[in-house]
Amino acid sequence: MSDSPARTEIGDLAAYAAAVQTAVAASAAYYGEGDSPLDDDAFDRLVRGIAAYEAEHPDEVLPESPAGKVAGGAVVGDVPHTVPMLSLDNVFSAEGLRMWAARLVRRLGREVAAWSVEPKLDGMAISARYRGGRLVRLVTRGDGAAGDDVSHCAGMILGLPARLARPLTVELRGEVLMTRAQFEAANAARTAAVGTTFANPRSAAAGSLRTRDHPYKVEMTFFAYGALPVDGTDDETAARLRDLPHSRVMELVAGLGANTAAATSAPGTTATSIEGVLERVEEIAALRAGLDFGIDGIVIKADAAADQADAGLSSRAPRWAVAYKLPAVEKITRLLDVEWNVGRTGVIAPRAVLEPVEVDGSTVTYATLHNAADIERRGLMIGDHVTVYKAGDVIPRVEAPVVHLRSGQERPVEIPAACPRCGDEIDASQQRWRCVRGRACHAVVSVRYAVARDQFDIEGLGEGRIDQLIATGLITDFADLFTLTHEQVIALDRMGETSTTALLAAIEGAKAKPLNKVFCALGVRGTGRSMSRRIARHFATMDAIRAADAAAFQEVEGVGPERAAVLVAEIAELAPLIDKLVAAGVTMTEPGAAGPAAREAPGEDAPSLPLAGMSVVATGAMSGPLDGLSRDRVNELIERAGGTASSSVSARTSLLVAGERAGSKKARAERLGIEIVTPEEFAARVAAFL
Ligand code: IVH
DSSP states (O other): OOSOOOOOOOOSHHHHHHHHHHHHHHHHHHHTTSOOSSOHHHHHHHHHHHHHHHHHOGGGOOTTOOTTSGGGGOOOOOEEOSSOOOOOEEEOSHHHHHHHHHHHHHHHTSOOSOEEEEEEEOSEEEEEEEETTEEEEEEEOTTSSEEOBOGGGGGGEETSOSBOSSOOOEEEEEEEEOOHHHHHHHHHHHHHHHSOOOSSHHHHHHHHHHOSSOSSOOOEEEEEEEEEEOTTOOHHHHHHHHHSOHHHHHHHHHHTTOOBTGGGGOSOOEESSHHHHHHHHHHHHHHGGGOSSOEEEEEEEEOSHHHHHHHOBOSSSBSSEEEEEOOOOEEEEEEEEEEEEEOTTSEEEEEEEEEEEEETTEEEEEEEOOOHHHHHHHTOEETOEEEEEOOTTOOOEEEEEOGGGOOSOOEEOOOOSSOTTTOOOEEOSSSSEEETTGGGGGHHHHHHHHHSTTTTOOTTOOHHHHHHHHHTTSOSSGGGGGGOOHHHHHTSTTOOHHHHHHHHHHHHHHTTSOHHHHHHHTTOTTOOHHHHHHHHHHHOBHHHHHHOOHHHHTTSTTOOHHHHHHHHHHHHHTHHHHHHHHHHTOOOBOTTOOHHHHHHSTTOOOSSOTTTTOEEEEESBOOGGGTTOOHHHHHHHHHHTTOEEESSOOTTOOEEEEOBTOOHHHHHHHHHTOEEEOHHHHHHHTGGGO
16 A cells, blocks of 8 residues: 555645635534544545645645644634643555654654553544642644634533542643434434434534533543643653653553543553554454454554653654554445335344445445334435445444535435335334234245355255245245145246156155254254254254253353344244144254253263354453352363463453453453353353353
8 A cells, every 4th residue: 555645636726715615614614513524534625625726836825725724724713722732644455654763763763761662543533631639621633723612511521520539730631522323322312302313423522522512412532542731731740741751651541540442442552663553453454343442543642751742743743653544444425215025034124225335344234223213313314415324344334414515405314104015014123124924024035044045955946936836825934945846846837847856755755854954944043054053053952952942042152142042933833834844754853962952961072052153251240150159260160162262352352251350351352342141141151061
């Protein structure tokens, strides 16, 4: 990757003047109301184009040009900052970072002692002034020299304590943002109260900070990335803030009770070489999709106070820090339509049809919308400009409409009153709507799925043939296939003696398929091939599966409480179909699997242990059946049940056992979306090994 990112081409003075005007308006909106008509990528491209034009035509530079200014020159605020709140220079590639670091080393005339590497949080910069340990004032960055007083927001920001753990007088600097959950909640509340939404978490944080009298409740989150001595700071603290390396200052800030940017990607926030920094950059970039808040880059800072002091500042940014920008994962595009699809199990799900847009390396044309309530909550209209989010393998999703870009031509999304496939009623009692006919609504698709290669593997049953079997009333589901007679089949159109015999033989052969294929053919919601294999191996017989409750299902690797509940409900619903299969003589056992009963017998070679393949971390005080067990004994238990015990939570952790007083590990697991269970729940899962 080169280090010269794309920019808008600007050919002449008129185009330049127009570009400056667009950028100034966008920047004012971004730092003011928080709603910019351009996404970050488009804005950055424009400013780079402006800067390139200015470099070639220095005498045409307009005074209001945003290029090279903090906050793009959007001037707001009347509270002067103690020390200017600067911006950061950017690099876009490993090569760009190496060049930047080499320049810094040349300037210093020595190697940099250590580097700190932190995520660059995508929110609003804020300064939080504490006197005697009490939060006394909150100020936005504004133009860098002065900002707005937003102290009225103090009670709404998690991670920014009203009182520090010690009565210090200091200024914390950091970013205020909304987590995904906070954003969803704020938008739902805002829609209900004032009928409009924020376009994305960043503008939601910006807008909420600026609002004085909130007609609805919002919650935001703070992460500190710096701390400064101010008037009144005691000498000892001032000396520590001045002399300690940045990473140690951040530990001190965390000790005072504030969230820190560094702690979002711990362990290991420092590196001693640029190659080591690049490894950390990769690690943080890999965590990005799993974080529940937005990051738009990674900040690399000379860690040692002496290196920072000697590197100094430019008018816009410190010379000791740089932002390694990551590709944008949010774009603005148009919502062209909403499609309603009926799935195999009768679930009716809306899908957004988008004007194709490139996000994080792939073209996005569709995005999930979970249900009608989701569409209403987001206040979407056909024709809207919408923000679309996609990171890594995450399924693209529509965040919100960009309300101020509406032209008046937008139309409401039509919510179907009947099943869009068969016209029967919709069961809207659950979050996910379903056709009241359930699987029967889409029988062709579920039969097709059941007979496909990976399930019953019945050759000669294409969609046309299945349609015909359903239309003539010979089958209503795939279990009916097993009772078809020669007479019935040969009577069908385009069916001869040979093809009839072949089809019936294929159906007969399918009866011998092992349980995992039979189970998979049922098309239980939330299970595919590999989950079906795990379930079949775990329970060994269909009888055991039918007898299992939610707790028993949770013993299967990868089944959490939510999925377990769905499994129980689905299997109950499928009882008539399963009964038919049993009566037809279809195989209901898994060869080679011992099942739970055998597994409990000592000395048996357990074929699938409950924690097989899982990396498990235990933290906090153990209770219930695990009460009094040392960490060592708990780890032993994890290993006996087939898992790997580990002491630190990372993206690779599969499960966290969190007891009373679980602290940062739990917070981290929550952020990474890792499954968390209590010691009691965990004991139930590994009961056979206690
Ligand atoms: S250090 C002198 N660290 O990014 C500025 N900034 O584009 C030192 N930001 O103004 C800033 N995460 O608002 C720093 N871990 C982090 C950050 C971070 C987000 C913001 C900050 C800054 C902007 C520059």
